[in-house]
Amino acid sequence: MHSWKKMKKKLTHFFSDHSPSSSSSSPSSTSSDHDQDESSSYMSSMLSFFLPSHESISKKNEEDYILRCGKSKTKQENGDHNTSSSELFEDAIDLQTPRKYIPDQNLDSVFISSELYHFFQSCLPNIVKGCRWVLLYSTVKHGISLRTLIRNSCDLPGPCLLITGDTKGAVFGGLVNSPLTPTPHRKYQGTFQTFVFTTIYGPPTLFRPTGANRYFYMCLNDLLAFGGGGSFALRLDGDLLMGTSGPCDTFGNQRLAHNEEFELKNVELWGFTHSSRYHS
Known part of the structure; x- marks a missing residue:
């Protein structure tokens, strides 16, 4: 987050230093400062448009995650999913529970079923x-x-x-x-x-x-x-x-x-x- 702000600040200063208002002469220091502030605000707005802040990206990701969870939950409630949670639970039990070994199932016997x-x-x-x-x-x-x-x-x-x-x-x-x-x-x-x-x-x-x-x-x-x-x-x-x-x-x-x-x-x-x- 701090590196993002630092990069944004550097880009803002870079465009401010090379803007027309900074290179042209001005009648007074007050007017020059005012123009420079407007230029900085303008460039900051442009950078914000093309390079969204870290906070906005995080917020967008969070909204997308909530939206995906909501859709998934809706699918489960409407029965659109192929495997129910109970089936997944049973599969997990089958994988974790060792099979019980029964010895001598193939006895060489005429009688033993x-x-x-x-x-x-x-x-x-x-x-x-x-x-x-x-x-x-x-x-x-x-x-x-x-x-x-x-x-x-x-x-x-x-x-x-x-x-x-x-x-x-x-x-x-x-x-x-x-x-x-x-x-x-x-x-x-x-x-x-x-x-x-x-x-x-x-x-x-x-x-x-x-x-x-x-x-x-x-x-x-x-x-x-x-x-x-x-x-x-x-x-x-x-x-x-x-x-x-x-x-x-x-x-x-x-x-x-x-x-x-x-x-x-x-x-x-x-x-x-x-x-x-x-x-x-």
Whole structure:
């Protein structure tokens, strides 16, 4: 602002010094001073016309800014804009909020759908939630053998999830709290973390121990069974071809398969590891 005034002052003096009134002789000093003042005023007015002051420019810019804001506001009120403020706000949230990573969405499984995967995430013990799923055994990959299933269950510590199904489309199984250890005689193992489940009744249904007994699961070299008291909730034979299912006191469950005796479609055993969930 000061530099602008200084330049204006210099230009005024320059034109005043070179004006006709200053170069011509005058009869008296009073007349000369008067003419010089008029000349200075005239030149100042001309300079103001061609070179507006800083104040006038600032004022004009402020008026233009208010005018633009008013037009923009009017457009928003009349609905002439393409993107609403709420949409801009939602876009900003989407950009700033990190996407939640869900591990193991592409599990190499015959049975696990997206619905069943999320069901397991809600009912698995906290110790394995968020862990990476590892396929320990599958009849498709490892052949038909309960002994192989038992041996492969020891590849990882912690709980194991057995998933199987019948040829009519039902998917069912159960959770054991540790790698399988066969016993020479019929002896029940497990804890209250053990459960069985089925999809035969629509959405996946979970059956946890009722507390009626402690017959959680039994593992022999030629038999794997869940529950007891009345019948087994689920029993698989040694060659993993046939199975049975019925109501039992341990889990208070209904039959898990379509029929009491059924042919197994496939058998999978899943373990869980705390290694990086981004591990490929």
